[in-house]
Amino acid sequence: MKNNIFKHIFLAVTLILGLISCDNREIITIDNVSSPIVMDLSANSLVLDKNFPGNPALTVTWQSAAYSVPTEISYRIEIAVDKDFAKPYTLATVAGSQRAAAFTMLQMNDAAAAIGLVPNVSAKMFMRVISFLGSGHSLAATSNVTSLMVTPYVLTYPDFYLVGGATYVGWTPEKAQILYKKENLSYIYTNLQSGENFRFLGQLAWDGKNYALNTPGTKAGNQYFKQWSDVLTKPDGDEENIKFTGATGVYKITINATLGVQTIELKQSPIATYDFPEIYLVGNIAGNGWNETNAIPMTTIGDGVYEFTSTLAGDTEFKILGQKSWGNLDWGNISGDGNTGFVGPKGDNGNIKFAGDGSSYKITVNLKAGTYKIIKI
Template identity: 55%
Template sequence: NGLLTAVSNVTSVMVTPYALTYPTFYLVGAASYIPTPASAPGWDAAAAQILYKKDNKSIIYTYMKPANFRFLGQQAWGPTNYSIDAPGTDAASRYFKQTSTNIIFGDNENMKFTDPEGIYMLEIDADGTKQSLKATPSPLGYKYDNLYLVGSMNGWSDTNAMPMTKVSEGVFEITTAVATDAEFKFLGQKSWDGALEWGHILKDNNGNSGFLGPKGDNSNIVYKGAGGNKITVNLKAGTYTIQ
């Protein structure tokens, strides 16, 4: 019938997926708990507080007060700074497209936190479609008289929880053997029924990142080191260390 049939060559296309990488954020500024330098507390880039990062989210439960702050991309003033995306902000530092109502423009480099002082959950969503920052009050503060260690080292017995020594407001420590794979949490009372409880940051998230989460948003701390004997907790910073 005069029709021609054409057959084309088969072409293969190989697609290589790449994992998205998200920024690491360091908190710095007068709004933070950072005590240094003495002449301008909070503005010590070398002491800037890193946030816990999981996928596109960066989170920390930490002290904030009404004052200016920003985030750095490193523990130094350059090259990367992150602030609110507003006309008055230096162009290179414009990042956060959305912020909670208690975070506003501060100056050409900084944002300003406006809520009363206390412990807040800072949450950054670095997804390119969001680039958001919000500060939500934590259910727990940091000014407590007592803190106790409870976990595999004492059979998870709340009534026999191990007392920690208060070093300063919000800072406690204890010297005890911490074996590899030891699991534990911290209590503000010798009972699981009380409100004062801290563990590894976020629910269903056992680990040993050094970040704390309050009751309702924590998991077990699981120590993976070679053995330690001193645990220090800083409820104001939202962190712990094992040495």
């Protein structure tokens, strides 16, 4: 009996030691032996040309890093305005056996804008290469720092055209609705349909640039917006579009196209509907003289569209009212006085200013689309 007990104890101890031994054999330590070294920049200075955005501008080459165990290594090329890289910007990430990366005029100009270089002014751009393992960027090692002088050009921000089932225009790209653009911001007040999909185009056609959410499952070429309002999401089983989940109504869509920011915000308009029995014009138009109690009624065409025809002088200014008073229903030129062709509600508008020549003009206001037109007839 005692022998059996000793045998069982011996076997148990042997098994435990064996398991420990196996675990020890599976622990592998990987150390960085040498960091990557930037060997060459194809230029010491760059004067970027907006007329040739696709032309080659710069090639960066480096010597590979070394680790104590053969493994897949990735490289991240970073730039900054200072040699200490207080705010580094990732120019590119390269995996596998590549030891060089090439960049176009447009890519380098976008990169210069991202780190805050001033257009048309020559300034120093610092560059380094970081090696790492895996998606967690473990065992990172940093190269030496090198630099070049860069003269960027004035950045041109993209145009955004709205199209899709959630929109006023439907899925016809030739009718896609352009947003009003002012430098890095594009915006519009327009009606959106709950539960429907949409996207932004960079042109009045499917072929070319398409813009959607930068989220897993969206086609790589369509990924653009880095942050978005919570009423937007990626549709199930759809790799190209955006789904609008808010309540149906008029929203202000605001896009910030600043490189690296690239946000889209939706905020419901203070005038959330578009179809009114009657709307009016008030201003120095058709003898009104800014008398709101005698505001001029427009003809209702239907579905939020209204028209009025009159002779217009060179100093014409007017606004649109939903009542014969200065009440809450008030529209004008978006974000201030002017003639942009886009309407904004009370609190975000100014007078519509138009230089006529005394001829007859048709004024068309489309509150569903968020636009107006003044056409000579």
